[in-house]
Amino acid sequence: MPLLQRGEAVGVISLQDYDSPQAYRPEDTTFLAFVAEQLVTALQRVEAEATRRRSEALQRESQAYFVKSFHASPVLQALIRVDNGRIIEVNAAFLAAARYSRDEAIGRTSLELGFWPDPDDRARFMERLLETRSVRDHETVFYTKLREPRQITLNADVFELGGAPCM
DSSP states (O other), X not given: OEEEETXXXXXXXXXXXXXXTTOSOHHHHHHHXXXXXXXXXXXXXXXXXXXXXXXXXXXXXXXXXXXXXXXXOSSXXXXXXXXXXXXXXXXXXXXXXXXXXXXXXXXXXXXTTTOOSOHHHHHHHHHHXXXXXEEEEEEEEEEXXXXXXXXXXXXXXXXXXXXXXXX
């Protein structure tokens, strides 16, 4: 009896009585077919579980790589929710340039922190980002916590993080 998975043979199950070729009745063959189907189902579950575990391991590896790269980068970086503008994460370069602590920045918006000297410039930036889902080389001024102006070039892309659009 072949073990069929998606129409392809992945194995064989058989019973044989060498003394009597007529030892098995048609009901035995039906039962053997049922057992074969159950084995294939079990194999599919094992295969799916192994695939899921490999996928989860790759995802963990990818996340760890991203986190290390994000935090080690000398480029100012922030992850921000698009819907409410709240800062989700910042790297050390961002904190050093902005002169805020991580606790002061996380959960607040760039407007609350006073980064944008011209809120209309932020509105134009966000409008362009929402329209194109990607902005490159947006020249602007960024204020630090001490209200020191810094000339910066912003680049942003919209992506999904935890089911929410972020940049």
